[in-house]
Amino acid sequence: MSAMPFEDFETAYETLATAIDTAGTERETLFLTRLALVLGHELGDITAFRKAIKTALEGLEYDVHS
Incomplete structure (x- = not known):
């Protein structure tokens, strides 16, 4: 398996950020x-x-003991 090209990685980040916003805080x-x-x-x-x-x-x- 190969790594995603940087240009695609940036697009993936933007797409993910938009999807998280669309899902909303309660369903993130x-x-x-x-x-x-x-x-x-x-x-x-x-x-x-x-x-x-x-x-x-x-x-x-993060605290693994919580």
């Missing part, structure tokens, strides 16, 4: 969960899916 989490599952299904590779989740968590400030 539901939308992002559904999106992740749809993309995971399209990817068809649980190892890559888990790696993507780990990468997305990197750098986030």
Whole structure:
């Protein structure tokens, strides 16, 4: 699997931001969960899916004990 070209990455970011705004604050989490599952299904590779989740968590400030 290859990385998305930078130009497409920028477009993906803008598309995602617009979709999150469209979903609204109350449904943002539901939308992002559904999106992740749809993309995971399209990817068809649980190892890559888990790696993507780990990468997305990197750098986030969170307390694993809460």
